[in-house]
Amino acid sequence: MTASAESAMEEAVAEGPTGSASAPRDFAPIAVVAVLLALVPLNFHDSGSMMTVIIAGLLFLSYTIAFNVIFGSTGQLFLCTGALAGIGGFASAILSDRVGIPMLLSIVVAGAFAAIVGGLLSWVAVSRSLDTIFTGIVTLAFSLSYQNFILGRGDLTGGEDGLRIEAGGDTILDSQVKAYYVFLALAVVYLVLFKLLQRSHIGWAFRALRDDEVAAELAGVDVTRYRVYAGLIGSAMLGVAGAIFAHHRGFIGTSTYSFGKVDVRVLVMLAFGGIGTLLGPVLGALVFTILDEILDSYAQLREVLYGVVTVTLFLGFRRGVIPTLGSLRDKFVSPSGRGRRPTKPGG
Amino acid sequence: MTAVVLDGIVLGLQFAILGVGLTLVYGLGGVVNLAHGQMVVFSAIVIARLIDKGASTLVAVAIGVVAVGVLGLLIDLTLMKPVYRQRGESRVLLGLLLMLGVGFIIDGILEWKYPIEALTIRISGDPIPILGVNMRRGSLIASGIILMVGAVLVLFFRLTTFGRATRSVIQDEEGARLCGVNPATVRTVVFGLSGVLAGVVAVTRAMSTPVVSTAGVDLTIFALIVAVVGGLGSVSGSFMAGVLLGIVNTFSAFYIGSYVTTIVLLMAAAVTIVVRPSGLLGEKS
Numbered sequence: 001m002t003a004s005a006e007s008a009m010e011e012a013v014a015e016g017p018t019g020s021a022s023a024p025r026d027f028a029p030i031a032v033v034a035v036l037l038a039l040v041p042l043n044f045h046d047s048g049s050m051m052t053v054i055i056a057g058l059l060f061l062s063y064t065i066a067f068n069v070i071f072g073s074t075g076q077l078f079l080c081t082g083a084l085a086g087i088g089g090f091a092s093a094i095l096s097d098r099v100g101i102p103m104l105l106s107i108v109v110a111g112a113f114a115a116i117v118g119g120l121l122s123w124v125a126v127s128r129s130l131d132t133i134f135t136g137i138v139t140l141a142f143s144l145s146y147q148n149f150i151l152g153r154g155d156l157t158g159g160e161d162g163l164r165i166e167a168g169g170d171t172i173l174d175s176q177v178k179a180y181y182v183f184l185a186l187a188v189v190y191l192v193l194f195k196l197l198q199r200s201h202i203g204w205a206f207r208a209l210r211d212d213e214v215a216a217e218l219a220g221v222d223v224t225r226y227r228v229y230a231g232l233i234g235s236a237m238l239g240v241a242g243a244i245f246a247h248h249r250g251f252i253g254t255s256t257y258s259f260g261k262v263d264v265r266v267l268v269m270l271a272f273g274g275i276g277t278l279l280g281p282v283l284g285a286l287v288f289t290i291l292d293e294i295l296d297s298y299a300q301l302r303e304v305l306y307g308v309v310t311v312t313l314f315l316g317f318r319r320g321v322i323p324t325l326g327s328l329r330d331k332f333v334s335p336s337g338r339g340r341r342p343t344k345p346g347g
Numbered sequence: 348m349t350a351v352v353l354d355g356i357v358l359g360l361q362f363a364i365l366g367v368g369l370t371l372v373y374g375l376g377g378v379v380n381l382a383h384g385q386m387v388v389f390s391a392i393v394i395a396r397l398i399d400k401g402a403s404t405l406v407a408v409a410i411g412v413v414a415v416g417v418l419g420l421l422i423d424l425t426l427m428k429p430v431y432r433q434r435g436e437s438r439v440l441l442g443l444l445l446m447l448g449v450g451f452i453i454d455g456i457l458e459w460k461y462p463i464e465a466l467t468i469r470i471s472g473d474p475i476p477i478l479g480v481n482m483r484r485g486s487l488i489a490s491g492i493i494l495m496v497g498a499v500l501v502l503f504f505r506l507t508t509f510g511r512a513t514r515s516v517i518q519d520e521e522g523a524r525l526c527g528v529n530p531a532t533v534r535t536v537v538f539g540l541s542g543v544l545a546g547v548v549a550v551t552r553a554m555s556t557p558v559v560s561t562a563g564v565d566l567t568i569f570a571l572i573v574a575v576v577g578g579l580g581s582v583s584g585s586f587m588a589g590v591l592l593g594i595v596n597t598f599s600a601f602y603i604g605s606y607v608t609t610i611v612l613l614m615a616a617a618v619t620i621v622v623r624p625s626g627l628l629g630e631k632s
Contacts, residue, residue: 075436128621132436133379137575138620141613144568148613152606260564264447271444300459307451314444315429318437 026199030191033282037184041177051176057289058183059245063262064269064281065190066237069197072276073206074230076122077136081238082262083146088114088239089246089257090150090157096167096247103167103247111240118235119228126227143259150254160254168247179248186244190237195278202229272313274320283321350480351601352594357486359593360493361552365566366573366585367500368544374517374580376431376534378442382422382450384566386542389453390415391466391549391558404468412546419542422449423535431534450563457560465557466549485554492551496544500582513537517580572616592616 037058044050063081070078078084092110096103121142125135150157157163172178197203205226208216217223246252255261269288273280291309295302317324369383380386394411398404426449430442457464470488474481504510515523516530524530548566552558573592577584592612599611 124621130620133439133579134575134620137571138617140568141572141617141620145610145613148606148609152610268444268447271440301455303451303455303458305455307448307453307455310451311426311445311448314441314448315426318429318433318441 026195027192029279030188030195033191033279034184034188037187038181041180045177048176051180053289053293055176055180055183055248057285058180058187059241060265060269060289061187061281061285062183062190062241063238063266064273064285065187065194066234066241067266068234068270068276068281069194069237070118070122070230070234072270072280073197073203074227075132076125076227076231077132077139078118078121078231078234079136079140079259079263079267080118080121080143080146081266082257082259083143084114084118084235084238085242085245085262086146086150086252086257087117088242089252090163091239092243093163093165093167093246093252094156097165103171106167107240107243107247110243111236114239114242115232115236118238119232122228122231122235123224126224126231140259143263147254147258158253162251162253162256165246165250165252168250171247173244173248182244182248186241190241191278191282193233193237197233198278202226206230268310270320272317272320274322274324277320277322280320280322349478351597353477353480353482354486355594355597356590357482357490357555357593358597359590360490360586361548361589362569362573362593363586363589364493364496364544364551365548365570366577366589367497367582368541368548369570370574370577370579370581370585371537371544372534372541373574375513375530375537376427376442377438378427378430378446379439379571380541381443381446381567381571382453382563383541383545383570384568385450385453385457385563386415386418386545387548387552387566388457388558388560388563389418390542390546391553392457392461392464392560394549394553395464395466396461398466408468408550411549412543415546415549416539416543419545420535420539422446423538427534427538431531450567454561454563457563461560463560465559466553467557468550468553470554483555489551489554492547496547497582497586504582509533509536572613576616576619588619 040054041051044054063085067078067081070076088107088110091113092103092106095101095106095109099106101109121139125138130138151159154160168174172182197206205216205221208219208221213223242257246256249256265288269284270281271284272287273282273284291306295305295309298305365383365387368386369380372378372380372383390411393414394407397407397410402410426445427442430438430445433441468485470483470485472484474483475487476482477487504514512523512528513533513536515526515528516533520530523533549558573585573589576592577586577588592615595615596608596612599608603611
C-alpha cells in the first residue's frame, strides 16, 4: 500500500468527533481509493478470469458499504443483504426482459423495490425495538423465505435452472473493462453517500444512536425514523448493486444472491475492516477477495482454510483493522494528549 | 389429521433438542454457536465411520456423542476465552464470527474427506399403532430418547447444585460470581453439554432420516429459529417452540405443500419474535 493511501486511511480514522473537518479532508480518502482502484484494470484487462474476480470484489465492496450504512451506522443486523440484492436483481431482470421496460429504468425501479422491502423490515424491527440478535433472526428468516420463493416460483425466476437476461447484452455492461468502471463508479458513489450521510444531520443522529440510544432519544432524536431511513437507503443501495450485476453477468440463479454466498461474506468483510468506518469495507473487500483468489487453487481445502483464516483474523483484530490502526496511531504518533486514551486489551 | 400432528411432534422434538443445545450456550455466555449444526453432523459422521469400520452401533453412538462433547469443551477452553473477556454487543459479535469460522472449518473438512458419507440408524420391527396411526419404531424410540434427555435436563437444572448454579449465571453473571459461582467453569461444562446434545440430535435424527455430511448449515438455522422462538436461555421454551414449529412444518407440508411450507415455518418464527421479542417462555432482559 502506498504511503498516501495509508495516511489517508489514518485521516479517516482520526476524524474528529465533531465531524467539523473540511470537505476536502473528508473526501480525500475516497478519491485516493478511487484512483488506486481505477488503475487495477491496467494490469489485468486481458485476463478474463481475473477481471471476473475483481469485478466480483467491487460488487462485494458495494454490498459491504450498503450493509455498513444499515449495520455500521445504526446497529441493525440485517442478515438479508443477499436477499435484498436478489430482489433488485430478479426484479430488474424480469421487468426489463419480460415487461420490456428500459434497463436503466428497471434498475431504478428494482432499487426502489428493495428499499421498500428493507424499509419495512427495518420499521418492524425498530417499532418492536428488537435488539441486534433478534433483528438478525427476523431478517435471516426473511432471507430464507426469499430463497424458497425464488425456488418455488420457477415460472418467473427460473428456479433451480436460473434466469438468462438479455437486456444488458449490447450495453456498456457487456465489456468487462467497461463494466469494471461502472462497478467502480458505483462503489465510489456509495462511499461518498456513506460519508455524506455521516456528515449530515442524519449522521449526527446515527452517531448519537450508536453511542447512547436513551440519551439520543431524550435529546430529541427520533430513533425510529432514523433507523428506518438507514434501512431504506442501504436496501436501495443493495437492490441497485444486485440489479446492475444481474445485467452485467447476463445470468442469475439462486446461488447468485444466496445467504451463504453474500451475507456471510459481507459480514466477515465488514467486521474485519471495521464496522462503521469509511474504509473498513474497502479493506475487508480487498483482503477477502485476494484471499478467495489464493484459496481457489486449493480446491477442496478452500473452505477449511477460509475458516482458519477467518478465525485467526478475528482473534487478531477484534474491533476490525481500521479502528485498530487508528488506536495504534493515537498511541504512538499523536503528540498531544488527545489520542492518549489507552487501548483496552479485550475491553 | 392425527397422523400429521404425530409426525409433527416427532419432528418437533428433534427441532427442540437442537434448539436447547444452542439456547444454553447463548443464555450463559452470549455466544451464538453458528457451528451447532456442524457439530451435529460431525458427531453423525464419527458414528457412521465407526459403524463402517465394524463397531457395534451402541459403541459407535457412545463414542460419537462423547467426541462431540469433547469438541464443545475444547472450543470453549480455547477459542472462546478471548470472547468471554469482552462485554455486551462486542462479545456477541466476536463469538458469532468465531463460531461462524469454526462452522466453515468443520463443514470444509467434512466436505473434503467425507462428501458422501451419511448416518442412518435402522431400527427393525413392525410399526406400532398409536391413536390409530401406525408409527415407525425408529421415530418412537427417537422421541422417547429426546423426552428422556429433556426430563433429565429439567431435573438437573432444578435439583442439582450445579444446575442451580447454571441458572444463576444465566440470570445474572455478576450476581452469581458474588455468590461464589465461577461462571467460567459453568460455561465450559455447558458448552460440553451442548456438544453432547448435538450428538443426541445426530443419533435421534438418523433413526428417521439420513444425516448427510452437508446438512450442517440447515441444522444451525433450525436451531437458531427454535432457540429464538422459545426464548433464549430457556430449555422448556425450546421444547415448546420445537414441537410447535414441528407441527406447523408437517401441517403446511401436508396441506399446502412444496416451497410454501418453509416460508410458512419461517414466517411463523418471525411473527413470534416480532410479537414477543423475549420468546415464548423467555424472560425479559
